[in-house]
Amino acid sequence: MVDKMLMMILIPLITAFLTTIILKQHKVVWTLFLAVSGYLSYTLFTMYGAWDLTWSIELGYKIFDSNLVLSLANNPLGWFFAFFASVTTMLIAMFSIAFNDDKHDSKTAPIWLILIFANIGIFFAQDWLMFFGMWEMMSMSSYFMIAHGKEIPAKAAKFYLSLSLVGTSTLLLGIISVARLSQTFDINASIDSLINLFATDYNKAILYIGLFAVTFFIKSAVFPFYMWPSKAYAESPDDFTPFLSTVMSKYGIYGIVLFILPILQNADIPALGQINEPAYILAVLGAITSVLGTILAIFETDMKKLFAYSSVANIGYIVMGLSTLSIIGIQGALFHSINHMVIKSAIFLSLAAVIYRTGEREMHKLGGLAYRMPLTFMVYLLGIISAAGIPPLNGFASKWLIIQALMSQNMLFVVIAMIFASTGAFMYLFRVLASVFLGQLPDKYKHIKEAPLLMAIPMTIIMLLMLAIGVLPGIIMKPVNAVLIGMGYDVQEASWTTVHSAFSNSDLNVTNIFYIFMAGAAIALVFYLFSAKSVKVTQDDNYTAGELPSDWGTTPERFNFSYGFYQPFKEMFNPMMDLISFDRWMAAFGKIVERISNGLSVLYTKSEGAILMLYIGVAILIIGGWII
């Protein structure tokens, strides 16, 4: 039987190579892309349970007096993330076949395939070097994907690149220092060695975990590094943004669950209340990320930037869930990362369809698209309902789990931050709905058509997926339990409908909520149908105190109230916003480095300094001899 793992790695690479040659016919290229992601999802599906499947390659590089071996193994955690990531990629691939017609083709299929190859590698890596190799490959190819050969995206991608390079070098440093401890690059061995290190030298262990944590935080845009998504998501190609925001933000989460959680779980660390100190820092960081992400999202006017910050906020929820270290918390976090994948791909796909049709990204220039693109509107509506965590759909169950876990661990202020963020989420989600899909339809877009068929299919599939997970959370909870058992937690069998809580008799039957929702809908419909008929009225026949808007020359765009949607709320935060703005500090730092580099290169151009520098060198050698 051909080695599945090897095939899963080779096929994306071969197709990447193939597509570079036939890059001209974009239809064929993107169908190939869909075929590959379809194949991956299928093989992964068949691999559920086959935890013994491994593949390794011997590199012949002598280190730790043994030959270096890189290996991939199918483990529950890796499989969990890989399978759902490849399902989402398959749906996005179907979307991008239609999206990349001759006008929008971003010619980035080969790079994306390399990214998928790296994606599989990261999730199944068994030793740190394979992990690091795939991680670096992923950040490089994502840089080229975001920049995709255009001027402005290149600037945004440069900021992302510098951050991810910092991440990779801290990762390398971390890997080597941990490998030195356990004399092997194997991940599980390094976890055990780090746990006993906690006993001996606490500060050193925290430093090593810090190195790893920095990389994972950068990639998942947790608090100190929350600025890059708004630039990177907005500028990347529209059909790549769903992949970027859903799958790629999960690498950091995977890293935390793979490495940091087991250590914090087993190592004996001085506890602060019920949970240990580093976990509390993790919780606080998660809380700040979600609150900051929500507030920044509320003030954004570009819809893709807005949802970039929304993804940052959702990552904050997941990190908060993980930081509780309790079974419920981790279940909630894993469930939410999959929910976030489904929801964000739905939202970003519908936005991509809007941009595909209108070519406009600023919200206040759009309006009333629901009447022209009803399906996209429905997909987006269900997307924001579940993103806001409203019961019948899938977003609710995972948020509920995380809140329950946080409460049972008595992390009160973190719960308050979570509630502030999820209510705030409701604000910016509705803002996009109101300014893009509802309100007045500008004359420019009077005749735009619904998204093409190939785009509509994936969107509807995701919509049904959201409903299905919302009604039957078991679909995701069963694999989540498999992961938890794999990580050594004793957790009881997940049922198809109910979700368990840490509190006494407050388990939740999610399907029940769906029935209640249906009952409510039935009664409301009765009232609706028993009342008098309504007359359809044109869009500009509005109450304007008797004036005719056209008398005063107000075009539909100007008649929409959507530019300063939360202006009073924004004014409350303005003083605080100017005070701490990471973007300004980062830009200033960039400027300083550029000024130094100019200074140094000028130093080289002047010729007369050459001999003087030589003698300075000799002086260094002489002084060096005495002092150091």
Added chain:
Amino acid sequence: MFNINSLEQQDNQDKLWDKVINYFRKRSLWMLHYCTGCGAMELPPVMTSRWDMERFGIGPMATPRQADILLITGYSSVRTMKRIIRTYEQMPEPKWVLAFGSCTVNGGMYWDSYNVINNLGEYIPVDITIAGCMPRPEAILDSMLKLMDMIQAGEAKAFRKYKENYAYYKANQDRLFMERGPVLESAALRYVHEETEGGEA
């Protein structure tokens, strides 16, 4: 599902159901004040504790979409008439119009003014007109009760008149608003100044 507002069905539907609905319509009337002239001052006393219009379920509303009654409380010049008609048309069926005081009905003291219309009834169907150069609150309350009885009896069908002979109303309205030639012969006396550089209207 019954549809009570399409024109044809309404006439042959004086069954019990209509009576019941009329009772509810009578007991809950919402007013939209179109305060043009001096009549607006008469309404607050009617609504506050002295006469308390709300006892009968009558209350002020902000938008034509929610209002049942349109109160026009004074003389209306040509420009105001344009706004009144637009507001009237924005109100859903069944709707009623109350005209306040003599100015609205026959132009009152502005009967011979060049821009005040003399008869509101020509432009929109009026259900009840209240006499008085600004009627006192008692008169207003009395007219409200009269309107309620008419609704109960099912006779307050002015809004259907607007639909039935819309052409008539439209013609009157166009005469006011549409471009028209000089009305009097004296227009010829206009002084047209030939500017040394260019002509002037």
Added chain:
Amino acid sequence: MMTVFNIILYSLFAILVGLIFLGIGRKVAARVHLRYGPPFYQSIIDVIKLMSRESITHNFVMDLGMVMALTGLIGTMLYIPIAGHIAFESNTNIIVIMYLMAIGHLGMAMAVSASGNPYANIGVSRALTMMLGYEVPFFTVMLGLIIYNQSSSVMVINLAQAGSIWNWNIWQMPIGFIAAEMALQAMMGEKPFDAMIAPAEIASGPMVELSGRYLGLGFLTKAVGVFVETALIVNFFFGGGTSVITFVIKQLEVFLIAVIFDNIFPRYKIEQAVKFLWIFPMGLAVIQLILLAI
């Protein structure tokens, strides 16, 4: 079959009680103005009149939104124990109720902003900002309750207060009650915090384009909303009541407190309202939390 009958009974009960509350509220307001005011069943008449009137609609989203609003609130109502018994046998969870209420707001907001009237959008943006304002303190109070009773189910909280009047939560957590009361004032959109339906400034805000049956549905949503919010407060602080009548009376008390405040205070600007909500009720709630946590 029982549950279907149960649902219909509960929802009709809730709608009727809600409308009567609104009627009584208008009567009390009139009494404050030293006038008689409409009969207590006036709201019922208004709703039936609205349902029978012709209405205008701009697009299908308005219909979808209004129906969704009522669905959300009836769904929430079915989830709350009324005087001990509950329509659905599944346990009642506070967090679920919190999120279910959001459907009502979303539906209403969506329907209203689909009408394309700038007044409506301004009203909605104010309503959502206000929601952020009162949601955080309200949940902090509930957090205190959950931690205090170590369970997030309303039934358990009810049973904990069963005995005499003295072990109602209002005595155990007075500060929490005051905070919840302020948050309730904003939640029901009563005077100090009704910037979203400010008739004078933005022509009744979101309801500007709603006519006939949509306004009727809006009225029903408000009625059920009042019923739900007061029911929550009664369940949390007034011991949930044994018989339905005492439950409704307690609800009426809570509602009347809000109505009286409504008639006394002028209106806050939206940012003043949010600042107020984040300082006073939130501060009290946090103090309550700390007291409980110790």
Added chain:
Amino acid sequence: MNRITVETLLQDLASRGLNGEKISEQQIKVFASKDNFVNHLHYLQTIGFEHLANINGVDYIAENEFEVVYQVYSYEHKIHIVFKVRIPREKPVILTVVTLWEQAQFYEQEVHEFYGIYFEGNKDLSHLFLENWNDLPPLRKDFNTEEFSEKLFGSKRHGGGK
């Protein structure tokens, strides 16, 4: 500037060839000719009368003349001048004062609309209040409003409304 009283002002104006009458302690009436009234107004503006309250017309149909009245007021001297200028009714043309006061633009537009007086030098004399009006300017005495109202609004004497 020290405050000037009504008497000193009248003497001052008389010396400039304008005959004025005192109406009350704070108010005087001045008659000026059509040709040089703008210079006088400019002089008045310089000595403190910087507020032009209004410009309105009067129709002396008997004397076959129009009269344009400029109400000028000084905050400093607390004196209100009614500055009258007579122009023939057949050729009602007068110089504009927009150069002295900008807000005169609207007053002159109104006077033109209701009297038909043409203000030379005023760039925009379009309609301000009346919509699609092609008749005689309504405030002229020879405009028969009753007949107009009869024809347009169909009014009956003693309100024989429908």
Added chain:
Amino acid sequence: MNSSLFLIIIPLMGAFIALFAKKANRLMAIVITLFMEIFSIIIYLSGKLPVSVEIGGWQPPYGINFVLTPLSVGFIILINLAAIISLFIIRGEKSYQFYSTYLVLLAASNGIVLTGDIFNFYIFSELTAFGITALIAYPKDRKSTGAAIKYLILASTAAAFLLIGIGIVYKTLGTLNIADIASKISLLDPLTLELIIILMLTGIFVELELFPFNMWVPKAYLGGTASVNVMLHGMLGTAGAYTITRILLTMFTVDGSGLLVNVNIANSVIVIALLTILVSEIAAFNEKKIKKVLAFSSMGQMGLIIFGFMIGNEQAIVGAFYLVVANFVAKTILFVLTGEFIAMSGSGNWEDMKGIGRKHPVAGLAFVIGSLSLMGVPFFAGFWGKLGLIQGAINGSAFMVVGIVIVLITAIIEGIYFLKIAHTLFLEKDSDREYLSKARVHSIVIAAILALAIIAIGVKPGLIESNINSATDEILNSTSNYIDIVFPRR
């Protein structure tokens, strides 16, 4: 094994003949270099390698001897490979002066690597200096002549220091043979030893492009044509790396510990190396001219290699050797391609090279692979060097941790500017600019082959594992086994 003398004599004779053969110069040069390459590969595979060849039968302390070890012959192969590539990418017909100086340069660089005698090493390094100055000055425009003169001044001062050093060594120890010096070095009193080390190092460091001594590097690379750049980096750079192993790690080290006799000097050398890395990478960050960027980057790489050798433990030296190989291959790709890109876009700034990657996808891809390997991205050759370096440094003293941090930071900076350049290649071409010429096929082919080599080494470092291990064993206890090779009888 006397035939190894041919490695020096044949190029010298070729240089002389080149004066007369007008047309056939280019062909002759290619033939000679090809012969050199094949001959050295034969020697490498002949198996009787660690041998010392006495010239003219004289015993080593008195006569000159060539030392042929897997290390030195390996370096010779690299040098000749760079020579062949630079010949292939010569643009336009060159007159005889070019070829004769080139052949002299080839002979001299072979000589540096082979010779076992310190004075002989000094003569050959002088020759390379003159050769390279002539080649840089070849285009005869203001820029290149200025660069040549600047290099000449610096190289001659360095040579002077070297000569004085050798003089002192000769006076105190009486011998010029490296192995002999290495055995007697410990008898010297520390002061004179320190003086000798400082003088010798200053001489070598100029050629090794280390920070205070490398003022000539950017102008030299900017002035020379693409082929001269390949020579400068491929031949001189590799020869320089070899001299470090010979002079520093053999003559002045105490056996076994692999550190300099006088530990303080070793630390200051590390400081200089780190300074070079830091200064060169930051200078390259905001540089507009692509050739200067590559010049700074090659300085940075040399600093890394020397830092690797200086750490001294076994892992670091393996890393350093990997870096030498990876940097050699990657830099050659970049120089070959930059030659093409500058010819195509007409201006030296990388910002004007938009869209070249789209026109020649293979060239663009090779450029990306080259820069990724320089950055030390895994699955590319450079990564194993960086890994070994950090692995070795982390076992070293606390002072090494500062080194690691600098290496990582500079890797980040290098990553940013290299990928920025790589991406501008793939940007859409601005409509107004037209390309002057198409890139030449054979240079793209060379670049592609080298890129494949990088990926091969990156994925399977085992390929060159064996030769690198043999070279590192030789370096580790270098003094003792060097002396055994030269004086087997003792």
